[in-house]
Amino acid sequence: MAQLKVVLQFPPNLIEQPITYQLIKKHDLMVNILGARITPKEQGRLVVEISGKKKNLDAALRFLKEIGVGVEPLARDVTWHEDRCIECTACTSICPTGALSVSRPEMRVTFNHGKCIACELCVPVCPYKAMEIVSK
Numbered sequence: 001m002a003q004l005k006v007v008l009q010f011p012p013n014l015i016e017q018p019i020t021y022q023l024i025k026k027h028d029l030m031v032n033i034l035g036a037r038i039t040p041k042e043q044g045r046l047v048v049e050i051s052g053k054k055k056n057l058d059a060a061l062r063f064l065k066e067i068g069v070g071v072e073p074l075a076r077d078v079t080w081h082e083d084r085c086i087e088c089t090a091c092t093s094i095c096p097t098g099a100l101s102v103s104r105p106e107m108r109v110t111f112n113h114g115k116c117i118a119c120e121l122c123v124p125v126c127p128y129k130a131m132e133i134v135s136k
Contacts, residue, residue, distance in 0.1 A: 003049065004050055006048060008044075008045070011069075027057075029051065031048055031050055078118050079132045082130070094121045094122060099117075
């Protein structure tokens with residue numbers, strides 16, 4: 001099974017269209033929405049993880065481009081420098097996916113890279129620069 005993480009940019013005329021539904025039904029893909037920002041009648045942005053057969057993924061990407069949805073690979077990644085972390089937990093409350101969490105009762109910060117969508121919210125709140133955005 002092939003898998004990719006992409007950022008989908010929706011123009012105003014496609015905001016209210018069932019495009020993720022079509023990816024699932026028409027192209028037989030699994031779509032996991034990792035993040036979304038939609039401004040009705042203006043624009044939409046989805047960060048998604050899409051998985052399925054490679055030929056279905058290729059057909060879906062062609063479909064998205066043909067109808068005018070911008071498709072960009074998720075080209076950034078987050079690195080956690082555990083040696084810099086002092087377990088202050090400032091990052092855990094801001095993380096929308098739970099990639100940064102606190103193990104209790106030890107109060108240890110943990111980072112689950114698989115849940116991270118590189119939203120960058122953790123970077124400015126970390127006083128010790130333990131979180132860093134890097135290019136893939």
